[in-house]
Amino acid sequence: MTATARTPSGTDTRSVTTADQSARDARRAGRRGGPDRSAGRSPAKTILVTAILAVVAVYFLVPAYWVVIAATKTTEDLFATNGFWFGSTFALWDNLSAVLSYDGGVFLRWFANSVLYAGVGALLATYFAAAGGYALAKYVFRGRDTIFGLVLGGVLVPGTATALPLFLLFSQLGIANTYWSVLLPSLVSPFGLFLCRIYANATVDTSLIEAGRIDGASELRIFHTLGLRIMTPALVTVFLFQLVGIWNNYFLPLVMLSDSNLFPITLGLNNWRSQVDRLPEFYELTTGGVLLSIIPLAIAMVVLQRFWRGGLTEGSVKA
Amino acid sequence: MTATENITTEQGPSSRRRRRTGAGSRAGGSAPWVLIAPFLALFILTFILPIIVAIGSSFTRVTRSGLFGEEGVTTQFAWFQNYAQALADGNFIASIGRMLLFGVVQVPVMIVLCTILALLLESASARWPGFFRAAYFLPYGIPGVIATILWSFLYVPGLSPVIDVAAAVGLQLDFLGPSTVLWSIANIVTWTYTGYNMMIIIAQLKSIPTELYEAAKVDGASSWRVARSIQLPLIRPALVLTTVFSIIGTLQLFAEPQVLQTVAPAIDSQYTPNLSAYTTAFAYNDYNVAAAQSVLIALVAFLLSFLFLRFTNRRSS
Numbered sequence: 001m002t003a004t005a006r007t008p009s010g011t012d013t014r015s016v017t018t019a020d021q022s023a024r025d026a027r028r029a030g031r032r033g034g035p036d037r038s039a040g041r042s043p044a045k046t047i048l049v050t051a052i053l054a055v056v057a058v059y060f061l062v063p064a065y066w067v068v069i070a071a072t073k074t075t076e077d078l079f080a081t082n083g084f085w086f087g088s089t090f091a092l093w094d095n096l097s098a099v100l101s102y103d104g105g106v107f108l109r110w111f112a113n114s115v116l117y118a119g120v121g122a123l124l125a126t127y128f129a130a131a132g133g134y135a136l137a138k139y140v141f142r143g144r145d146t147i148f149g150l151v152l153g154g155v156l157v158p159g160t161a162t163a164l165p166l167f168l169l170f171s172q173l174g175i176a177n178t179y180w181s182v183l184l185p186s187l188v189s190p191f192g193l194f195l196c197r198i199y200a201n202a203t204v205d206t207s208l209i210e211a212g213r214i215d216g217a218s219e220l221r222i223f224h225t226l227g228l229r230i231m232t233p234a235l236v237t238v239f240l241f242q243l244v245g246i247w248n249n250y251f252l253p254l255v256m257l258s259d260s261n262l263f264p265i266t267l268g269l270n271n272w273r274s275q276v277d278r279l280p281e282f283y284e285l286t287t288g289g290v291l292l293s294i295i296p297l298a299i300a301m302v303v304l305q306r307f308w309r310g311g312l313t314e315g316s317v318k319a
Numbered sequence: 320m321t322a323t324e325n326i327t328t329e330q331g332p333s334s335r336r337r338r339r340t341g342a343g344s345r346a347g348g349s350a351p352w353v354l355i356a357p358f359l360a361l362f363i364l365t366f367i368l369p370i371i372v373a374i375g376s377s378f379t380r381v382t383r384s385g386l387f388g389e390e391g392v393t394t395q396f397a398w399f400q401n402y403a404q405a406l407a408d409g410n411f412i413a414s415i416g417r418m419l420l421f422g423v424v425q426v427p428v429m430i431v432l433c434t435i436l437a438l439l440l441e442s443a444s445a446r447w448p449g450f451f452r453a454a455y456f457l458p459y460g461i462p463g464v465i466a467t468i469l470w471s472f473l474y475v476p477g478l479s480p481v482i483d484v485a486a487a488v489g490l491q492l493d494f495l496g497p498s499t500v501l502w503s504i505a506n507i508v509t510w511t512y513t514g515y516n517m518m519i520i521i522a523q524l525k526s527i528p529t530e531l532y533e534a535a536k537v538d539g540a541s542s543w544r545v546a547r548s549i550q551l552p553l554i555r556p557a558l559v560l561t562t563v564f565s566i567i568g569t570l571q572l573f574a575e576p577q578v579l580q581t582v583a584p585a586i587d588s589q590y591t592p593n594l595s596a597y598t599t600a601f602a603y604n605d606y607n608v609a610a611a612q613s614v615l616i617a618l619v620a621f622l623l624s625f626l627f628l629r630f631t632n633r634r635s636s
Contacts, residue, residue, distance in 0.1 A: 046445075048444075049442065049444040050445060050446040053440070053445060053451045054451075056451075057454040060455050060457060062473075063458075063469040063473060063510070064457065064461075066469070078478065079478060084484075131354040131358065132354065132358035134354060135350070135351040141351045141352070150367070156563070156621060157370070158567055158570060158616060158620050160571045160593050161571075161613045161616055162365065162366060162369040162373070164373070164596060164597075164606075164609055165373035165613065166365060168369075169368055169369055185365040187365075188361045218350075220353065248460075250462060250464045250574040251571075251573050251593070251597075255597075266462045270464050270468065286468060293465060294460075298457055301456055302453045302457075
């Protein structure tokens with residue numbers, strides 16, 4: 001996909017690069033310092049653009065802000081005071097300790113389940129997608145195109161379309177309502193394999209593999225030491241996509257699990273929220289739980305967002 | 320440089336094979352199969368088999384004899400009976416129509432919004448792009464269910480500060496009424512996924528060679544011109560990708576309406592196709608019709624993605 005995007009630019013780029021090698025090196029150094037992608041800039045434009053971005057940021061941050069405020073309120077204040085500002089009593093710590101201690105600390109159990117499903121699932125899924133994508137990109141073997149076609153079809157199959165039949169299948173295998181029923185489907189990322197194949201194609205140089213072979217390394221060793229390392233930027237992306245995908249998944253665990261001890265945090269919190277009509281104290285449990293569940297993901301998003309890009313190792317052989 | 324790299328990798332396999340046989344090394348062999356085996360096994364278990372099971376059970380019918388099925392259960396081939404039943408269900412058809420309406424409005428709005436944000440963030444005019452990127456991307460890390468819980472608190476009268484603020488300036492807002500609740504769901508979906516799609520587009524923008532921008536600068540092109548003539552054409556693949564994923568996602572909509580159901584009476588148990596299939600399976604215990612519905616949902620998603628891809632291919636050629 002990226003290849004098709006780049007082709008039109010190919011000819012001009014090459015003529016430029018062959019024309020003046022040293023100029024290109026200078027530019028590459030400049031690119032590392034900070035990209036200058038604009039044709040020109042002015043202070044007025046900077047203010048306008050930044051103002052637009054700031055207004056949009058308010059939209060994206062308001063619900064998060066609201067939940068922070070709501071989590072500090074008592075149930076009475078929640079309804080009686082302005083939602084965008086603190087209430088008369090600061091009840092954050094009471095609320096959070098109620099969240100953590102309710103029902104023998106079931107919230108922590110849900111949280112740990114989510115960490116297990118998402119962490120283990122994403123790690124293994126990334127490794128499997130990397131191995132598969134590398135194999136499809138770097139080897140010619142019978143059935144390669146068939147496999148790739150099937151996986152590509154898999155990218156387009158709605159996840160929820162397979163969840164119901166998967167439940168029927170897992171019920172027959174006797175693993176519905178177990179950790180496995182959520183973990184096993186999380187280990188597969190067709191989109192990850194697709195990304196890894198593209199990335200391996202573009203960055204893992206065949207001459208490097210050849211060099212490894214001449215040194216007597218086995219194919220698996222070449223993949224593990226060389227392929228995985230060069231593919232790291234793509235792997236981080238695949239890992240993050242899969243991590244968030246599993247963490248956010250709701251339909252699959254909803255279909256598979258009936259034992260609330262196996263619930264991930266999404267299912268658990270919705271369970272609490274569905275009780276607010278009968279028991280208003282669940283408002284505070286839910287908002288406090290939502291706040292606690294957002295914090296680690298928010299930190300992860302901010303810290304990891306710098307890794308959400310590809311193309312970091314281009315030129316690993318040439319250098 | 321990127322272009323030459325692509326060319327070499329395109330030729331890679333065949334030239335390598337030649338070289339390999341020349342060098343006499345027995346590279347390859349079973350290695351690719353060992354590498355791909357774990358993925359393939361799991362893919363078959365969690366994609367291929369369920370699809371076969373779904374198609375199989377969508378064509379069969381289970382009949383229980385006796386008042387409570389105590390005289391045994393018989394399974395027989397039912398041709399298109401389940402499909403006929405699913406398609407005869409006006410509510411199910413209406414739910415697909417509802418999602419088409421939803422998609423026609425929400426997907427373009429979101430794609431335009433995320434493209435503009437990506438272009439603005441990647442223009443040198445933006446201050447603190449890192450902060451804004453993180454802020455826009457943050458909702459993607461919040462599960463749809465939790466996002467819906469959050470927004471539902473902002474939609475419910477009495478709890479919502481938004482409604483209070485609007486009432487103060489004389490606006491009567493009803494986020495959960497029969498005509499508005501669909502767009503309230505669209506808002507949640509847009510809020511969740513705009514940042515995610517923006518990141519895909521930014522990744523593609525970053526792959527545009529810097530030389531192109533410099534050439535444009537030399538030619539004295541304005542930012543607007545750069546966006547229109549360089550950036551937009553080159554991020555087309557990312558736009559197509561995000562649109563296809565959004566179309567598929569729209570038909571899968573489940574968590575948002577299911578969670579909002581408790582506060583919005585306008586959402587019935589068949590509001591979206593997936594909700595309909597879920598209800599059929601777990602409330603009516605009719606797995607066969609539910610399977611037929613699942614197959615139909617996947618087919619519609621396939622058809623729409625296919626039509627969209629064809630549409631974009633024809634326009635580009």
